[in-house]
Amino acid sequence: QDAHAWSGRFSEPVSELVKKYTASVDFDKRMAAFDIQGSLAHAAMLTRAGVLSEADLSAIEAGMAEILQDIQEGRFEWSVDLEDVHMNVEKRLTDKIGDAGKRLHTGRSRNDQVATDIRLYLRDAIDHIVTLIAALQTSLLDLAEQHADTVMPGFTHLQVAQPVTFGHHMLAYVEMLGRDGERMVDCRKRVNRLPLGAAALAGTTFPVDRFYTAQLLGFDDVCHNSLDAVSDRDFAIEFTAAASLVMVHLSRLSEELILWMSPRVGFIDIADRFCTGSSIMPQKKNPDVPELVRGKSGRVTGHLLALLMLMKSQPLAYNKDNQEDKEPLFDTVDTLIDTLRIYADMMRGVTVKPEAMRAAVLQGFATATDLADYLVKKGVPFRDSHEVVARAVRHAEVQGVDIADLSLDVLRQFSALIDDDVYAVLTPEGSLAQRNHIGGTAPAQVRAQIARHRARLQG
Ligand code: ARG
Secondary structure (H helix, E strand, O other): OOOOOOHHHOOOOOOHHHHHHHOOHHHHHHHHHHHHHHHHHHHHHHHHOOOOOHHHHHHHHHHHHHHHHHHHOOOOOOOHHHOOHHHHHHHHHHHHHOHHHHHOOOOOOHHHHHHHHHHHHHHHHHHHHHHHHHHHHHHHHHHHHHOOOOEEEEEEOOEEEEEEEHHHHHHHHHHHHHHHHHHHHHHHHHHOEEOOOOOOOOOOOOOOOHHHHHHHHOOOEEOOOHHHHHHOOHHHHHHHHHHHHHHHHHHHHHHHHHHHHOOOOOOEEEOHHHOEOOOOOOOOOEOHHHHHHHHHHHHHHHHHHHHHHHHOOOOOOOOHHHHHHHHHHHHHHHHHHHHHHHHHHHHHOEEEOHHHHHHHHHHOOOOHHHHHHHHHHOOOOHHHHHHHHHHHHHHHHHHOOOHHHOOHHHHHOOOOOOOOOHHHHHOHHHHHHOOOOOOOOOHHHHHHHHHHHHHHHHO
16 A cells, blocks of 8 residues: 555544545546646746756656656556545656655645646647537538528427528527637636646745746746635636537537427438437437437536536635536536537438428418518508408418418408519518528528638638
């Protein structure tokens, strides 16, 4: 059994159960490469400040290079006795290089060390996530482009409302994901600040140059208060909130894909490789991936709540509570990355069924608003034209036909201002074409938005 770094203070070893309960190495070992990166920067800074010798630094660098390689090649033996990633790495370093390894922890605490590791880890994860969000946007843009003219019903209250194009509908998600990406980039600014130098909580008696360490690690700034540096995890909460929003957006899209794929609706099909069958019902092809995304959005949102509750009521500065930040954070990162990757792929496997979408538009009085607008353009106040059209819709509903199927004579019973030209605005295509302004669903506008998004993604 390895002696603890603090065993001098204790008269008996911790119990086995406590050891297991307090150890974090099983999950925090994933930060090992960042832990080593942080240690190397700290050692370089201490050497520059004259606290460590050049010989110490060389030994630390050589030892850490070997350790990193051992970890990457799966040879490193992690010990629960050594509690966490930090002490596992430090102990191995000391075994390899002796006293220089023991000097590494000068002017540092695991409190500022772990806060630094998480930030390095999260910064890296955010950069990956930002590229995956862009890749999913590209996948949606490709689908939108194929269907810039494809008519589908737009819904409110899950009832047919007005015609839109499928491309326009996909672009709504491109917009949401665009904001999600912006949130990630914005959150990264606050992640990218250096806690090292805060030591346990009060700073250190050694002449640390924190800006130098920050520069070596690519941080934009240092945390300017040592108590805050070691104790707050707001940056992780912020990230998890941004991640939750991505998941919530994808959960909404998932819900739509599931509805659209239902044989009762039949708007789309999803490639077999993203679906599974039933062990009992031979006819089934289930949209498992979107359903799981919908489920996992609850899991990630749960992690957000876990982190908020973890922080709530913690007195300054560091408390062991904070060790509980890692599992929710790591699971959020893993879940989000897998979801974004699979989603970009899955959207390429979506087949749209334009006939079914068009048929639904024609059954839902989707162009009633267009008729009301038509009358307004002939001089009828909108509230009156709304009333006129509502009566025409009721009549058509009783007849079991669409308003576009009513003869001109019948239509003129509701308003004498209606002429032959009305049929052009009552078709789905006529309805779309008239919404030709920025943000509108006219195919020309959809194409313009696709071009705008593509230019931004390339820029
Ligand atoms: N494993 C710990 C964590 O994740 C490292 C810091 C421990 N510091 C302490 N004083 N117990 O937060």
